Amino acid sequence: MNKAVFLDRDGVINEVLSDRVKFVNKPEEFYFLPGVPEAIKKLNAFFDYIFVVTNQGGVGLGFMKESQLIKIHDHMIAQLKIEGAIIHEAVYCPHKPKAGCACRKPNSKLIVDLGKKYNIDLAQSYMVGDTDTDIIAGKKAGTKGVFLGKSDPLADAVYPDLLSAVDWIIEDATSKQEG
Structure with a gap:
Protein backbone atom coordinates (compact mmCIF):
# COMPACT_ATOMS: atom_id res chain seq x y z
CA MET A 1 0.00 0.00 0.00
CA ASN A 2 1.01 3.59 -0.58
CA LYS A 3 1.77 6.38 1.87
CA ALA A 4 0.53 9.93 1.45
CA VAL A 5 0.52 13.39 2.96
CA PHE A 6 -2.76 15.30 2.77
CA LEU A 7 -2.32 19.07 2.92
CA ASP A 8 -4.93 21.68 3.64
CA ARG A 9 -4.56 24.59 1.22
CA ASP A 10 -5.29 28.03 2.70
CA GLY A 11 -2.89 28.80 5.55
CA VAL A 12 -0.75 25.71 4.86
CA ILE A 13 0.30 26.14 1.22
CA ASN A 14 -0.76 29.70 0.45
CA GLU A 15 -1.39 33.02 2.14
CA VAL A 16 -4.90 33.81 3.30
CA LEU A 17 -6.07 36.77 5.40
CA SER A 18 -2.64 38.37 4.85
CA ASP A 19 -1.57 41.88 3.90
CA ARG A 20 -1.62 40.89 0.21
CA VAL A 21 -4.79 38.81 0.01
CA LYS A 22 -7.94 38.16 2.05
CA PHE A 23 -9.29 35.13 0.18
CA VAL A 24 -7.99 33.48 -2.99
CA ASN A 25 -10.63 33.84 -5.70
CA LYS A 26 -8.29 34.12 -8.73
CA PRO A 27 -4.94 32.54 -9.67
CA GLU A 28 -3.20 35.93 -9.42
CA GLU A 29 -4.27 36.14 -5.73
CA PHE A 30 -2.43 32.90 -4.95
CA TYR A 31 0.86 33.39 -3.03
CA PHE A 32 2.87 30.49 -1.62
CA LEU A 33 3.83 30.69 2.01
CA PRO A 34 7.63 30.69 2.58
CA GLY A 35 9.31 27.30 2.11
CA VAL A 36 6.24 25.50 0.71
CA PRO A 37 7.71 24.32 -2.63
CA GLU A 38 10.84 23.09 -0.82
CA ALA A 39 8.71 21.31 1.83
CA ILE A 40 6.56 19.55 -0.78
CA LYS A 41 9.67 18.53 -2.72
CA LYS A 42 11.10 16.92 0.45
CA LEU A 43 7.80 15.09 1.02
CA ASN A 44 7.78 13.91 -2.62
CA ALA A 45 11.13 12.20 -2.04
CA PHE A 46 9.66 10.05 0.74
CA PHE A 47 5.91 9.66 0.18
CA ASP A 48 4.12 8.04 -2.76
CA TYR A 49 1.51 10.79 -3.00
CA ILE A 50 0.94 14.37 -1.90
CA PHE A 51 -2.64 15.64 -2.02
CA VAL A 52 -4.41 18.92 -1.32
CA VAL A 53 -7.68 18.53 0.60
CA THR A 54 -9.51 21.83 1.07
CA ASN A 55 -12.87 23.28 2.03
CA GLN A 56 -13.82 25.94 -0.50
CA GLY A 57 -17.16 27.23 0.75
CA GLY A 58 -16.69 30.36 -1.35
CA VAL A 59 -17.98 28.33 -4.31
CA GLY A 60 -21.21 27.38 -2.53
CA LEU A 61 -21.59 30.91 -1.22
CA GLY A 62 -21.23 32.34 -4.73
CA PHE A 63 -17.93 34.21 -4.26
CA MET A 64 -16.33 32.23 -7.09
CA LYS A 65 -17.34 29.67 -9.70
CA GLU A 66 -16.11 26.09 -9.49
CA SER A 67 -14.32 26.60 -12.84
CA GLN A 68 -12.36 29.46 -11.24
CA LEU A 69 -11.36 27.23 -8.30
CA ILE A 70 -10.10 24.60 -10.75
CA LYS A 71 -8.00 27.31 -12.48
CA CYS A 101 -22.38 17.48 3.30
CA ALA A 102 -20.12 14.48 3.90
CA CYS A 103 -17.15 16.03 2.09
CA ARG A 104 -16.63 19.17 4.18
CA LYS A 105 -13.88 18.86 6.79
CA PRO A 106 -14.09 17.92 9.70
CA ASN A 107 -15.72 15.03 7.82
CA SER A 108 -13.23 12.63 6.28
CA LYS A 109 -14.85 11.72 2.93
CA LEU A 110 -12.30 13.57 0.74
CA ILE A 111 -9.38 11.83 2.47
CA VAL A 112 -11.05 8.39 2.54
CA ASP A 113 -12.01 8.65 -1.15
CA LEU A 114 -8.42 9.53 -2.13
CA GLY A 115 -7.23 6.64 0.03
CA LYS A 116 -9.40 4.19 -1.91
CA LYS A 117 -8.58 5.68 -5.30
CA TYR A 118 -4.78 5.55 -4.78
CA ASN A 119 -4.57 2.49 -2.47
CA ILE A 120 -3.31 4.57 0.47
CA ASP A 121 -2.52 3.10 3.89
CA LEU A 122 -4.14 5.90 5.88
CA ALA A 123 -2.54 4.71 9.14
CA GLN A 124 0.88 5.36 7.50
CA SER A 125 -0.21 8.78 6.22
CA TYR A 126 -0.52 12.34 7.53
CA MET A 127 -3.01 15.20 7.39
CA VAL A 128 -1.44 18.64 7.76
CA GLY A 129 -3.65 21.61 8.53
CA ASP A 130 -3.99 24.91 10.31
CA THR A 131 -7.42 24.36 11.90
CA ASP A 132 -8.89 21.74 14.22
CA THR A 133 -11.28 20.71 11.41
CA ASP A 134 -8.24 19.55 9.38
CA ILE A 135 -6.88 17.50 12.28
CA ILE A 136 -10.31 16.01 13.07
CA ALA A 137 -10.83 15.02 9.41
CA GLY A 138 -7.45 13.30 9.35
CA LYS A 139 -8.14 11.49 12.63
CA LYS A 140 -11.56 10.30 11.38
CA ALA A 141 -9.85 8.95 8.25
CA GLY A 142 -7.16 7.22 10.33
CA THR A 143 -4.14 9.45 9.58
CA LYS A 144 -1.81 11.20 11.98
CA GLY A 145 -2.45 14.92 12.34
CA VAL A 146 0.11 17.70 12.08
CA PHE A 147 -1.12 21.14 13.13
CA LEU A 148 0.49 24.31 11.79
CA GLY A 149 0.11 27.07 14.36
CA LYS A 150 0.41 27.50 18.13
CA SER A 151 -1.28 24.40 19.56
CA ASP A 152 -3.92 21.76 18.95
CA PRO A 153 -4.58 19.10 21.60
CA LEU A 154 -5.74 16.57 18.97
CA ALA A 155 -2.62 16.81 16.81
CA ASP A 156 0.28 14.35 16.91
CA ALA A 157 2.70 17.23 16.27
CA VAL A 158 2.57 21.03 16.12
CA TYR A 159 4.87 23.23 14.03
CA PRO A 160 4.76 26.88 12.95
CA ASP A 161 4.81 26.11 9.20
CA LEU A 162 4.98 23.31 6.64
CA LEU A 163 8.73 23.42 6.07
CA SER A 164 9.48 23.05 9.78
CA ALA A 165 7.00 20.12 10.03
CA VAL A 166 8.47 18.08 7.17
CA ASP A 167 11.47 16.62 8.98
CA TRP A 168 9.23 15.39 11.83
CA ILE A 169 6.76 13.83 9.36
CA ILE A 170 9.53 11.99 7.49
CA GLU A 171 11.26 10.91 10.71
CA ASP A 172 7.97 9.67 12.20
CA ALA A 173 7.09 7.77 9.03
CA THR A 174 10.58 6.25 8.89
CA SER A 175 10.43 5.09 12.51
CA LYS A 176 7.13 3.33 11.72
CA GLN A 177 8.85 1.41 8.91
CA GLU A 178 11.71 0.32 11.14
CA GLY A 179 9.50 -0.44 14.16
Missing part, protein backbone atom coordinates in the same frame (compact mmCIF):
# COMPACT_ATOMS: atom_id res chain seq x y z
CA ILE A 72 -6.51 28.28 -9.09
CA HIS A 73 -5.62 24.65 -8.36
CA ASP A 74 -4.17 24.14 -11.86
CA HIS A 75 -2.07 27.29 -11.34
CA MET A 76 -0.88 26.06 -7.90
CA ILE A 77 0.07 22.62 -9.26
CA ALA A 78 1.84 24.13 -12.30
CA GLN A 79 3.81 26.63 -10.19
CA LEU A 80 4.90 23.88 -7.78
CA LYS A 81 5.92 21.64 -10.69
CA ILE A 82 8.26 24.41 -11.95
CA GLU A 83 9.97 24.19 -8.52
CA GLY A 84 10.19 20.39 -8.78
CA ALA A 85 7.38 19.82 -6.25
CA ILE A 86 4.48 17.53 -7.19
CA ILE A 87 0.88 17.61 -5.98
CA HIS A 88 -0.80 14.48 -7.33
CA GLU A 89 -4.36 15.70 -6.93
CA ALA A 90 -6.24 18.60 -5.34
CA VAL A 91 -9.74 17.81 -4.05
CA TYR A 92 -12.21 20.19 -2.47
CA CYS A 93 -15.59 20.59 -0.85
CA PRO A 94 -17.42 23.34 -2.79
CA HIS A 95 -20.45 23.40 -0.49
CA LYS A 96 -21.60 26.16 1.84
CA PRO A 97 -20.13 25.88 5.35
CA LYS A 98 -23.39 24.70 6.94
CA ALA A 99 -24.61 22.53 4.03
CA GLY A 100 -24.26 19.32 6.07
Whole structure:
Protein backbone atom coordinates (compact mmCIF):
# COMPACT_ATOMS: atom_id res chain seq x y z
CA MET A 1 0.00 0.00 0.00
CA ASN A 2 1.01 3.59 -0.58
CA LYS A 3 1.77 6.38 1.87
CA ALA A 4 0.53 9.93 1.45
CA VAL A 5 0.52 13.39 2.96
CA PHE A 6 -2.76 15.30 2.77
CA LEU A 7 -2.32 19.07 2.92
CA ASP A 8 -4.93 21.68 3.64
CA ARG A 9 -4.56 24.59 1.22
CA ASP A 10 -5.29 28.03 2.70
CA GLY A 11 -2.89 28.80 5.55
CA VAL A 12 -0.75 25.71 4.86
CA ILE A 13 0.30 26.14 1.22
CA ASN A 14 -0.76 29.70 0.45
CA GLU A 15 -1.39 33.02 2.14
CA VAL A 16 -4.90 33.81 3.30
CA LEU A 17 -6.07 36.77 5.40
CA SER A 18 -2.64 38.37 4.85
CA ASP A 19 -1.57 41.88 3.90
CA ARG A 20 -1.62 40.89 0.21
CA VAL A 21 -4.79 38.81 0.01
CA LYS A 22 -7.94 38.16 2.05
CA PHE A 23 -9.29 35.13 0.18
CA VAL A 24 -7.99 33.48 -2.99
CA ASN A 25 -10.63 33.84 -5.70
CA LYS A 26 -8.29 34.12 -8.73
CA PRO A 27 -4.94 32.54 -9.67
CA GLU A 28 -3.20 35.93 -9.42
CA GLU A 29 -4.27 36.14 -5.73
CA PHE A 30 -2.43 32.90 -4.95
CA TYR A 31 0.86 33.39 -3.03
CA PHE A 32 2.87 30.49 -1.62
CA LEU A 33 3.83 30.69 2.01
CA PRO A 34 7.63 30.69 2.58
CA GLY A 35 9.31 27.30 2.11
CA VAL A 36 6.24 25.50 0.71
CA PRO A 37 7.71 24.32 -2.63
CA GLU A 38 10.84 23.09 -0.82
CA ALA A 39 8.71 21.31 1.83
CA ILE A 40 6.56 19.55 -0.78
CA LYS A 41 9.67 18.53 -2.72
CA LYS A 42 11.10 16.92 0.45
CA LEU A 43 7.80 15.09 1.02
CA ASN A 44 7.78 13.91 -2.62
CA ALA A 45 11.13 12.20 -2.04
CA PHE A 46 9.66 10.05 0.74
CA PHE A 47 5.91 9.66 0.18
CA ASP A 48 4.12 8.04 -2.76
CA TYR A 49 1.51 10.79 -3.00
CA ILE A 50 0.94 14.37 -1.90
CA PHE A 51 -2.64 15.64 -2.02
CA VAL A 52 -4.41 18.92 -1.32
CA VAL A 53 -7.68 18.53 0.60
CA THR A 54 -9.51 21.83 1.07
CA ASN A 55 -12.87 23.28 2.03
CA GLN A 56 -13.82 25.94 -0.50
CA GLY A 57 -17.16 27.23 0.75
CA GLY A 58 -16.69 30.36 -1.35
CA VAL A 59 -17.98 28.33 -4.31
CA GLY A 60 -21.21 27.38 -2.53
CA LEU A 61 -21.59 30.91 -1.22
CA GLY A 62 -21.23 32.34 -4.73
CA PHE A 63 -17.93 34.21 -4.26
CA MET A 64 -16.33 32.23 -7.09
CA LYS A 65 -17.34 29.67 -9.70
CA GLU A 66 -16.11 26.09 -9.49
CA SER A 67 -14.32 26.60 -12.84
CA GLN A 68 -12.36 29.46 -11.24
CA LEU A 69 -11.36 27.23 -8.30
CA ILE A 70 -10.10 24.60 -10.75
CA LYS A 71 -8.00 27.31 -12.48
CA ILE A 72 -6.51 28.28 -9.09
CA HIS A 73 -5.62 24.65 -8.36
CA ASP A 74 -4.17 24.14 -11.86
CA HIS A 75 -2.07 27.29 -11.34
CA MET A 76 -0.88 26.06 -7.90
CA ILE A 77 0.07 22.62 -9.26
CA ALA A 78 1.84 24.13 -12.30
CA GLN A 79 3.81 26.63 -10.19
CA LEU A 80 4.90 23.88 -7.78
CA LYS A 81 5.92 21.64 -10.69
CA ILE A 82 8.26 24.41 -11.95
CA GLU A 83 9.97 24.19 -8.52
CA GLY A 84 10.19 20.39 -8.78
CA ALA A 85 7.38 19.82 -6.25
CA ILE A 86 4.48 17.53 -7.19
CA ILE A 87 0.88 17.61 -5.98
CA HIS A 88 -0.80 14.48 -7.33
CA GLU A 89 -4.36 15.70 -6.93
CA ALA A 90 -6.24 18.60 -5.34
CA VAL A 91 -9.74 17.81 -4.05
CA TYR A 92 -12.21 20.19 -2.47
CA CYS A 93 -15.59 20.59 -0.85
CA PRO A 94 -17.42 23.34 -2.79
CA HIS A 95 -20.45 23.40 -0.49
CA LYS A 96 -21.60 26.16 1.84
CA PRO A 97 -20.13 25.88 5.35
CA LYS A 98 -23.39 24.70 6.94
CA ALA A 99 -24.61 22.53 4.03
CA GLY A 100 -24.26 19.32 6.07
CA CYS A 101 -22.38 17.48 3.30
CA ALA A 102 -20.12 14.48 3.90
CA CYS A 103 -17.15 16.03 2.09
CA ARG A 104 -16.63 19.17 4.18
CA LYS A 105 -13.88 18.86 6.79
CA PRO A 106 -14.09 17.92 9.70
CA ASN A 107 -15.72 15.03 7.82
CA SER A 108 -13.23 12.63 6.28
CA LYS A 109 -14.85 11.72 2.93
CA LEU A 110 -12.30 13.57 0.74
CA ILE A 111 -9.38 11.83 2.47
CA VAL A 112 -11.05 8.39 2.54
CA ASP A 113 -12.01 8.65 -1.15
CA LEU A 114 -8.42 9.53 -2.13
CA GLY A 115 -7.23 6.64 0.03
CA LYS A 116 -9.40 4.19 -1.91
CA LYS A 117 -8.58 5.68 -5.30
CA TYR A 118 -4.78 5.55 -4.78
CA ASN A 119 -4.57 2.49 -2.47
CA ILE A 120 -3.31 4.57 0.47
CA ASP A 121 -2.52 3.10 3.89
CA LEU A 122 -4.14 5.90 5.88
CA ALA A 123 -2.54 4.71 9.14
CA GLN A 124 0.88 5.36 7.50
CA SER A 125 -0.21 8.78 6.22
CA TYR A 126 -0.52 12.34 7.53
CA MET A 127 -3.01 15.20 7.39
CA VAL A 128 -1.44 18.64 7.76
CA GLY A 129 -3.65 21.61 8.53
CA ASP A 130 -3.99 24.91 10.31
CA THR A 131 -7.42 24.36 11.90
CA ASP A 132 -8.89 21.74 14.22
CA THR A 133 -11.28 20.71 11.41
CA ASP A 134 -8.24 19.55 9.38
CA ILE A 135 -6.88 17.50 12.28
CA ILE A 136 -10.31 16.01 13.07
CA ALA A 137 -10.83 15.02 9.41
CA GLY A 138 -7.45 13.30 9.35
CA LYS A 139 -8.14 11.49 12.63
CA LYS A 140 -11.56 10.30 11.38
CA ALA A 141 -9.85 8.95 8.25
CA GLY A 142 -7.16 7.22 10.33
CA THR A 143 -4.14 9.45 9.58
CA LYS A 144 -1.81 11.20 11.98
CA GLY A 145 -2.45 14.92 12.34
CA VAL A 146 0.11 17.70 12.08
CA PHE A 147 -1.12 21.14 13.13
CA LEU A 148 0.49 24.31 11.79
CA GLY A 149 0.11 27.07 14.36
CA LYS A 150 0.41 27.50 18.13
CA SER A 151 -1.28 24.40 19.56
CA ASP A 152 -3.92 21.76 18.95
CA PRO A 153 -4.58 19.10 21.60
CA LEU A 154 -5.74 16.57 18.97
CA ALA A 155 -2.62 16.81 16.81
CA ASP A 156 0.28 14.35 16.91
CA ALA A 157 2.70 17.23 16.27
CA VAL A 158 2.57 21.03 16.12
CA TYR A 159 4.87 23.23 14.03
CA PRO A 160 4.76 26.88 12.95
CA ASP A 161 4.81 26.11 9.20
CA LEU A 162 4.98 23.31 6.64
CA LEU A 163 8.73 23.42 6.07
CA SER A 164 9.48 23.05 9.78
CA ALA A 165 7.00 20.12 10.03
CA VAL A 166 8.47 18.08 7.17
CA ASP A 167 11.47 16.62 8.98
CA TRP A 168 9.23 15.39 11.83
CA ILE A 169 6.76 13.83 9.36
CA ILE A 170 9.53 11.99 7.49
CA GLU A 171 11.26 10.91 10.71
CA ASP A 172 7.97 9.67 12.20
CA ALA A 173 7.09 7.77 9.03
CA THR A 174 10.58 6.25 8.89
CA SER A 175 10.43 5.09 12.51
CA LYS A 176 7.13 3.33 11.72
CA GLN A 177 8.85 1.41 8.91
CA GLU A 178 11.71 0.32 11.14
CA GLY A 179 9.50 -0.44 14.16
